[in-house]
Amino acid sequence: MLAKILLGPLLLWQARRLRRTALRLPEAEGPRSGMEQPYAARAGVIPLRLLVVGDSSAAGVGVAHQEQALAQPLAHHLAARSGRPVAWQLVAQSGVNSLEALDLLARHEIGPATVLVVALGVNDVTSQMAPQRYIANLRLLCERLMVQAGVEHIVFSGLPPMHLLPVAPQPLRWYLGCYARKLDRALRDWIGAEAALRYCSLQWALPHEMAIDRFHPGQGQYAQWARMSAEIIETEFLRHQPVTESV
Template identity: 80%
Template structure:
């Protein structure tokens, strides 16, 4: 059905996509540190290894929509995780506006990646806009995970799901409908893959509401980043917790 709709609505979708690229408000990435260390308010009684966290992604991971990294994803996530776990968190952010899952592989090659046991990935919106096939999207993510497992020692991975592009205020109809359907297609492929891999976790973004977005009506606003960071910290802590047995 989606392929048929693309053929039928092709000229309209192309014209609207060009209009959106031309008229969209361009916001900068959030300013501030992209590496750091966050300590809990109450450190553990005995020495314990820090949690090493790596966040990889596109403009949403880079904090587009807010002014400072303190209000974005990676730094608040590290702070939440430090408080929840009672452990120091060493964190690193590798993100760039506009990258899709394939381009993220090149982005990683341009950075020195430190050791990381926990990986958070926020990629997918640009795979929608670049029409990345679902199977290729998953193949790119699998390669990214395998590379970081070998390079950084990653053991726990959380993927952010696709945002609700069907509610995207910046896009006119029927482009909004089409982007939403394609995002759901990629999100379904992502969740299917994650369900088969014990070390992977999924963080849904479907709760994000249009009126809480940034002023460009495309990226998360401060409240959405805060909620995203809290949810991800909870998922990570659950994965790090000792399993009964």
């Protein structure tokens, strides 16, 4: 990219300064696995098994507790929408990109999962992961979890609108936004060619709703993200599945 060549020294200086001065928030406290029950339990209903994998946003940075983050509210919404218990597990760590997430998974015991939700990409932008490598890493992650955990359905969260990122100065903000759109296009193109994959856009996220670090989602954004992901999973994957054990 010509802009990267021309603006390289300034972009590098701004990125290094941002790493030194940015407010660092902890990952959300609370359990990283559990069971969410539907409002009205029925006998013989098959539990839905959910796995959420990702970076700091999946880990709930920006809110205090997992009840306000992504994975647990998503499981709660799925239980309410499907009428099924939802066993959920979260495997996430701040700072990981798509390549490092593979190592993260290797260091965790992964339980059975039918549905996988993936939130990776922002650190691929900041580490300048090539689009082809980004997709290759995600493909390998999916293949591993299909074999290891029995995953059948996968929802990928898209890249957020990094061109609006309030913590980053210009022109770094503009450059990160351009690169995020490039990775997001590659992600959508890949998902469009795979029947088991779905895409959840995050382009609706607005800067004034972000956490106090001006980088991570705020509580309202996490709530919207969980609702949207649950709707995609329920309408695209679960609506025509049997929910009770056969006898």
